[in-house]
Amino acid sequence: MSSVETRLAELRKEINFHLYRYHTLDDPIISDAEYDRLINELRRLEEKHPELITPDSPTQRVGAEPLEGFEKVTHPIPMTSLGNAFDDDDMHNWLARIERLLPEDITVADLEFVVEPKIDGLAVALTYENGLLVQGATRGNGVEGENVTANVRTIKNIPLRIPTASNGPPPPARIEVRGEVYMPIADFNKFNQEQIAKGEKIYANPRNFAAGSLRQLDSKITAQRPLAFFSYAIGYVEGAAIHTQKEALDYLNGLGFSVNPDTLHTGQFVEAINFIHAWMERRDNLPYDADGAVLKINGFALQEHLGVVGNAPRWAIAYKFPAREATTKVLKIQGNVGRTGQITPYANLEPVNIGGVTVSQATLHNYDDLAKKDIRQGDTVVVKRAGDVIPQVIKPILDLRPPDSQPHQPPARCPVCHEPTAHLGDDVALFCINAACPAQLVRQIEYFVSRGAMDIEGFGIKIGDRLAGEELIKDIADIYFLTREQLLALEGFADKKVDNLLDAIEASKKQPFQRFLIGLGIRYVGSAVAGLVADAFPSIDRLIKAGQEELEAIEGVGPRIAESIVEWFSRPANQTLIEKFRRTGVTLEAAGPPVDVDKAQTLTGLTFVITGTLPTWSREEAKAFIQQHGGKVTGSVSKKTDYLVAGEKAGSKLSKAQALGVLVLDENGLRELASGG
Ligand SMILES: [Zn+2]
Numbered sequence: 001m002s003s004v005e006t007r008l009a010e011l012r013k014e015i016n017f018h019l020y021r022y023h024t025l026d027d028p029i030i031s032d033a034e035y036d037r038l039i040n041e042l043r044r045l046e047e048k049h050p051e052l053i054t055p056d057s058p059t060q061r062v063g064a065e066p067l068e069g070f071e072k073v074t075h076p077i078p079m080t081s082l083g084n085a086f087d088d089d090d091m092h093n094w095l096a097r098i099e100r101l102l103p104e105d106i107t108v109a110d111l112e113f114v115v116e117p118k119i120d121g122l123a124v125a126l127t128y129e130n131g132l133l134v135q136g137a138t139r140g141n142g143v144e145g146e147n148v149t150a151n152v153r154t155i156k157n158i159p160l161r162i163p164t165a166s167n168g169p170p171p172p173a174r175i176e177v178r179g180e181v182y183m184p185i186a187d188f189n190k191f192n193q194e195q196i197a198k199g200e201k202i203y204a205n206p207r208n209f210a211a212g213s214l215r216q217l218d219s220k221i222t223a224q225r226p227l228a229f230f231s232y233a234i235g236y237v238e239g240a241a242i243h244t245q246k247e248a249l250d251y252l253n254g255l256g257f258s259v260n261p262d263t264l265h266t267g268q269f270v271e272a273i274n275f276i277h278a279w280m281e282r283r284d285n286l287p288y289d290a291d292g293a294v295l296k297i298n299g300f301a302l303q304e305h306l307g308v309v310g311n312a313p314r315w316a317i318a319y320k321f322p323a324r325e326a327t328t329k330v331l332k333i334q335g336n337v338g339r340t341g342q343i344t345p346y347a348n349l350e351p352v353n354i355g356g357v358t359v360s361q362a363t364l365h366n367y368d369d370l371a372k373k374d375i376r377q378g379d380t381v382v383v384k385r386a387g388d389v390i391p392q393v394i395k396p397i398l399d400l401r402p403p404d405s406q407p408h409q410p411p412a413r414c415p416v417c418h419e420p421t422a423h424l425g426d427d428v429a430l431f432c433i434n435a436a437c438p439a440q441l442v443r444q445i446e447y448f449v450s451r452g453a454m455d456i457e458g459f460g461i462k463i464g465d466r467l468a469g470e471e472l473i474k475d476i477a478d479i480y481f482l483t484r485e486q487l488l489a490l491e492g493f494a495d496k497k498v499d500n501l502l503d504a505i506e507a508s509k510k511q512p513f514q515r516f517l518i519g520l521g522i523r524y525v526g527s528a529v530a531g532l533v534a535d536a537f538p539s540i541d542r543l544i545k546a547g548q549e550e551l552e553a554i555e556g557v558g559p560r561i562a563e564s565i566v567e568w569f570s571r572p573a574n575q576t577l578i579e580k581f582r583r584t585g586v587t588l589e590a591a592g593p594p595v596d597v598d599k600a601q602t603l604t605g606l607t608f609v610i611t612g613t614l615p616t617w618s619r620e621e622a623k624a625f626i627q628q629h630g631g632k633v634t635g636s637v638s639k640k641t642d643y644l645v646a647g648e649k650a651g652s653k654l655s656k657a658q659a660l661g662v663l664v665l666d667e668n669g670l671r672e673l674a675s676g677g
């Protein structure tokens with residue numbers, strides 16, 4: 001071997017090892033820059049000596065020349081499909097069938113099982129000769145598949161030569177590794193986002209996209225798709241003795257293949273079933289789409305004894321999870337008006353069963369998304385329902401689009417109050433800007449009385465809808481002007497119910513100021529933000545006067561939130577609403593420590609920020625001290641800050657204060673300042 005050949009072999013081995021660390025173990029041991037240096041050296045050497053390029057060279061992962069068509073490959077051992085189970089009964093029936101076929105000296109209690117996740121991808125068979133990947137084939141019809149060798153070479157966690165790790169077992173003379181090519185969900189979503197950004201076609205689900213990517217005639221396209229591989233079986237092996245499924249998985253792992261870590265080996269059938277259930281629960285949190293779990297008898301000798309019936313082995317069964325996607329027709333596209341006036345499009349669907357639940361409505365997110373996906377009334381669409389998430393329309397099936405269909409136009413008028421709609425600022429969302437819109441009112445009431453806001457017990461959505469419908473409530477402040485007589489006059493409102501409701505409304509007046517702020521339903525002002533705002537501006541009067549900049553000075557309040565608050569208080573209808581609230585008796589200022597008249601108001605007009613750990617006071621105590629002396633405490637340092645009170649581990653606020661020239665005090669310094677020092 002020449003010195004060039006030796007160096008090439010070293011480089012390939014080293015790079016392939018690092019690819020394995022990175023893509024299979026997710027545990028790289030060199031930096032990207034070091035990796036680039038190695039691969040660049042390899043490329044340069046191969047350019048100079050193209051005759052020395054080998055099929056296991058990592059440079060060959062970029063794809064080869066496009067093919068005219070795929071060659072057919074006959075599988076030496078057919079790639080069977082699996083029998084399906086849809087519930088626990090099916091599983092127990094399967095076990096009962098097995099039991100009758102067991103050899104005399106084996107009982108069900110002796111059986112061992114392996115349970116593996118069933119990844120929703122594409123089954124492939126990879127053939128290695130003396131460690132070198134020589135062929136990749138799709139399952140096809142099980143007997144005959146397609147030769148996709150050039151494409152599987154581009155998949156980063158498929159070893160081009162085994163073993164990948166230097167401590168792996170020696171390569172067998174010949175081995176066929178079976179597994180699933182799939183697309184991780186995160187990579188799939190990222191790819192679709194990029195497609196949307198480019199104005200190009202989006203893909204409905206990771207499985208179909210993975211299948212389409214693997215069956216590209218131009219492997220350079222496959223190379224750009226984020227495919228991955230899990231191995232789960234050995235088709236056959238020459239030169240190694242493997243006796244069980246568990247051994248097979250361990251052996252594959254040792255050779256450097258990705259083996260799904262979520263695999264169970266057990267002697268208890270019940271445990272296997274429980275594992276499948278637990279796994280089904282986790283389905284929506286997995287990094288890949290899974291459509292079930294596969295249970296296999298562990299021992300190969302027993303597998304052989306049980307044999308195959310029809311096209312499916314008796315010794316394995318797939319427990320299928322309920323489906324999550326279906327196709328159906330869009331009957332109508334409509335808009336729903338939310339609390340803030342935002343109009344969200346949704347589709348009325350021809351009812352369709354998805355995983356046991358009938359779905360007749362699905363969200364279309366927003367009009368921007370709807371336009372990009374170009375979903376139209378009359379379209380046949382793919383609908384997805386996963387976990388507790390609202391069903392969503394994924395995409396239209398263009399081949400089935402009626403010839404006279406028209407793109408959907410966002411409504412020019414609110415579907416409820418028929419007033420004109422508008423975009424606010426550069427927001428993609430469409431709004432009904434009529435503050436008196438009844439749709440908004442009902443949702444505003446619902447939100448105002450909800451547990452997270454004023455928490456008015458017994459005041460449900462039905463009551464809100466009813467009182468708004470009777471025009472007893474025309475804005476949320478009207479809740480506090482309801483009278484006993486008005487309520488008693490309504491059908492279904494008996495004495496007790498009315499008393500309870502009025503008591504609950506009365507009690508809500510004592511809710512802290514920040515709850516009231518939440519209840520106003522200002523965009524982006526949820527409980528966390530309302531807390532920060534109420535701390536910095538502890539009364540409605542101070543908040544109304546606060547400008548954009550002052551609000552932004554609150555730590556945790558960004559420009560978007562500040563703008564939303566200023567905009568809300570600037571609207572005349574909202575100003576009227578606040579004036580009305582002043583007459584209700586609800587709490588419009590934060591409790592805060594009362595100003596202590598005995599203490600000299602020496603800090604009046606001064607703004608403080610507290611940071612780090614103070615020697616004797618907690619931050620709350622320091623804050624109370626400042627407030628008792630008439631000073632103001634805010635969350636973040638700005639030009640308006642007069643003093644930063646800094647303790648140990650002061651961090652970024654200290655450096656910001658120093659940069660802005662803000663005076664810095666310690667705890668003692670603060671005491672001195674307050675005592676007039
Ligand atoms: Zn409206």
